[in-house]
Amino acid sequence: xxxxxxxxxxxxxxHKDIAFEFAMWISAEFKIYxxxxxxxxxxxxxxxxxxxxxxxxxxxxxxxxTDAIKQNLIPDTLKKQQIxxxxxxxxxxxxMALFGKTASQWRAEYPDLTGxxxxxxxxxxxxxxxxxxxxxxxFITEGMEQSExxxxxxxxxxxxxxxxxxNRTIEMLDGE
Numbered sequence: 289x290x291x292x293x294x295x296x297x298x299x300x301x302x303h304k305d306i307a308f309e310f311a312m313w314i315s316a317e318f319k320i321y322x323x324x325x326x327x328x329x330x331x332x333x334x335x336x337x338x339x340x341x342x343x344x345x346x347x348x349x350x351x352x353x354t355d356a357i358k359q360n361l362i363p364d365t366l367k368k369q370q371i372x373x374x375x376x377x378x379x380x381x382x383x384m385a386l387f388g389k390t391a392s393q394w395r396a397e398y399p400d401l402t403g404x405x406x407x408x409x410x411x412x413x414x415x416x417x418x419x420x421x422x423x424x425x426x427f428i429t430e431g432m433e434q435s436e437x438x439x440x441x442x443x444x445x446x447x448x449x450x451x452x453x454x455n456r457t458i459e460m461l462d463g464e
Contacts, residue, residue, distance in 0.1 A: 346406065346414050349421035353378070356425035381434060382420050385441035386413060386449075412452035416445055 291301045302310065312319035357378050362371055380390040387394070387405055394405040401408065409417065420441050427437045 346418045346421065349418045349425075353382075353421040353425045356428040360428050360431070377434075378424070378428075381438050381441065382417060382424060385420060385438055386417055386445045412449060412455075415452055416448045419448060420445060 289303045289306070293299060293301070308322065312322060354375060357375060361378070362374055366374070376391070383390055383394070383405055387409075389397070389405070391405055398408075406414070406417065423444060424437060424441060427440065432440075
């Protein structure tokens with residue numbers, strides 16, 4: 289939409305899209321600046337979106353996993369610190385099965401990095417982790433012992449990672 293007013297306080301007013309187009313026609317420098325700024329914003333948006341998309345399945349499944357732990361592995365008599373240890377121990381079962389190390393082993397290996405082992409996982413590892421959270425929740429509910437769960441989850445992680453690493457679509461999601 290374009291509007292022109294004559295007289296005092298008059299002028300030409302245009303919809304922002306028309307104004308951008310006019311400004312780009314008048315100034316090549318402005319056009320290049322606008323294109324570069326748009327690309328910068330889209331790149332930042334993609335980085336943020338990519339991170340969220342990659343991490344969301346594991347965040348969602350985390351609740352399924354912790355609920356199974358709460359309902360099946362935590363007696364009412366435990367104190368807060370003991371309860372925290374049970375959750376950490378179960379998280380480390382998944383870490384051991386997939387990454388081959390506990391969270392504390394990873395932190396000792398990478399003291400300069402902030403975050404946790406899962407923050408540095410690739411898309412294939414995060415997909416596998418989301419699957420393993422569900423499976424471990426089922427195994428816990430079935431009453432399977434922790435050592436047996438670790439063995440089974442490790443075999444499943446190896447099998448799934450072979451499949452996922454051969455999948456080109458996953459590579460594109462990861463930006464590799």
